[in-house]
Amino acid sequence: MKSSKECIIIKAVRVAPKPQRLVSSQRKHLLTATWEGVPAVIYQTLLGGPFLTGYLLYLGAEAAMIGFVLAVTTFFNVLQILTAFLVQRLRYRKKAMLISTLLNRVLWGATGLIPFLFDREWWIPVFLTLYSAAFIAGTVSGMLWTSVISDMVPAKVRGRYFGIRNTILNALGALVLFLGGTMLDWYPGGKGFLILFIIAWVAIAANMTLFLFYPDPPFERSTETRFLPMVRKPLSDTPFIRSTLFLGAWLFLQTLVVPLFSYAMLDVLNITYSVVSMMTVAQTAVMMIGFYVWGNLNARYSNRTLLFWTLPLIASSCVAWGLLSVLPVIPVLLLSHMLLGAGVGGFNQLAFNFMIGDTPKGDRPMFIAMYSAITGMAAFLGPMIGGQVFKLLLDAPVWMQHYGFQLLVGLLMLLTAWTLGRKVLLAAS
Incomplete structure (x- = not known):
């Protein structure tokens, strides 16, 4: 028979609450990075994409100027090489990240004040100045x-984490895109853009607040201290530079036509805005599913292997335009955009993982900078040249205007993927 003292002890053990599961600091940091992306997506969606084009038209920009603005941000990636050298002087990165991020957000958001502070003839010059400074x-x-994020996210969960994060944020971006377009329909002109900018400024404030909760992991610096030897490191890493040069060439081919899909639908095929929006929604939906699928596959297969398998999907989205010769327009465009969503979503996610996962930690900033500079220059030249080609096709046969250029580039992309792509990406896996 148990004594009363023993019974009390047993009862206390039984009713004692279970210790709460401690949330690791690593998990908190991943949650912070996810929540930080929410206001970031809101302001980027409202200040970029079709809203940026609409705002430029409201300011009085012409087509050539709009094309330049849409392409010039990738050109600034070349500056990352100098930045990668200068940040080697830092022991911690958070302060520099906060200052540069704040400048980017404030300068970009300040473009919404232009109609209230300047005469009309100054609107475009001031916009270009603020916009360029923001993206520098x-x-x-x-x-x-x-x-920083490469140090925050463990390599073993990197693919799955970014797959889930990108799925959530792209779903939010699609919703914001729809609501922002509805807002502009209700309040056209300056009033509508003012409302969008006010929402964007609130999102910027929330975004910067959440950045304060980022960790500040020690910065493992390069063993090199001189500029040229530091630049030579990624250039002498044969698997990395071969893959990067190939991806740069691929992005050049891709951006010859893909950024101009909307132009081809609206101005060449005379598709309505509502149908174009439907295509964008379909592409985004498939992209969100793709983020999750590619992220899970990334836990089993290498970045380079999976990158290779995204290439035929992107190329097929261009080749699919050739079906306009035998099938109705809407099903063909829907197929093209679904293939594009599946391919581009995986490509962007896996290319990011390639930058932060397949590079040496101490020299990672310079590797990232070299990748961004090479691919950024390709993504700058592609749409500029592609736009000129579409102009030259105005006097070409109808089939060439409607789908010929997209079909030819798509076939070239397929050939490139199955020859050079297999040799570069699969051999390096």
Whole structure:
């Protein structure tokens, strides 16, 4: 028979609450990075994409100027090489990341004040100045964020984490895109854009607040202290530079036509805005599913292997335009955009993982900078040249105007993927 003292002890043990599961600091950091992306997606969606084009038209920009603005941000990636050298002087990165990020957000958000502070003849010049300065700061903040996030996310969960994060944020982006377009329909012109900018400024404030909760992991610096030897490191890493040069060439081919899909639908095929929006929604939906699928596959297969398998999907989205010769327009465009969503979503996610996962930790900033500079220059030249080709096709046969250029580039992309792509990406896996 148990004594009363023993019974009390047993009862206390039984009713004692279970210790709460401690949330590791690593898990908290991943949650912070996910929540930080929410306001970031809101302001980037409202200040970029079709809203940026609409705002430029409201300011009085012409087509050539709009094309330049849409392409010039990738050109600034070249500056990351100098930035990667300068940040080697830092022991910690958080302060520099916060300052450069704040400059990027404030300068970009300040473009919404232009109609209230300047005469109309100054609207476009001031916009170009603020926008360019914002994305020069953005090249610094982007590289520092990529370096920090690579230390925050463990390699073993990196593919799955970014797959889930990108799925959530792209779903939010699609919703914001729809709501922002509805808002502009209700309040056209300056009033509508003012409302969008006010929402964007609130999102910027929330975004910067959440950045304060990022960790500040020690910065493992390069063993090199001189500029040229530091630049030579990624250039002498044969698997990395071969893969990067190939991906740069691929992005050049891709951006010859893919950024101009909307132009081809609206101005060449005379598709309505509502149908174009439907295509964008379909592409985004497939992309969100793709983020999750590619992320899970990334836990089993290498970045380079999976990158290779995204290439035929992207190329097929261009080749699919050739079906316009025998099938109705809407099903063909829907197929093209679904293939594009599956391919581009995986490509962007896996290319990011390639930058932060397949590079040496101490020299990662310079590797990231070299990748961004090479691919950024390709993504700058592609749409500029592609736009000129579409102009030259105005006097070409109808089939060439409607789908010929996309079909030819798509076939070239397929050939490139199955020859050079197999040799570069699969051999390096």
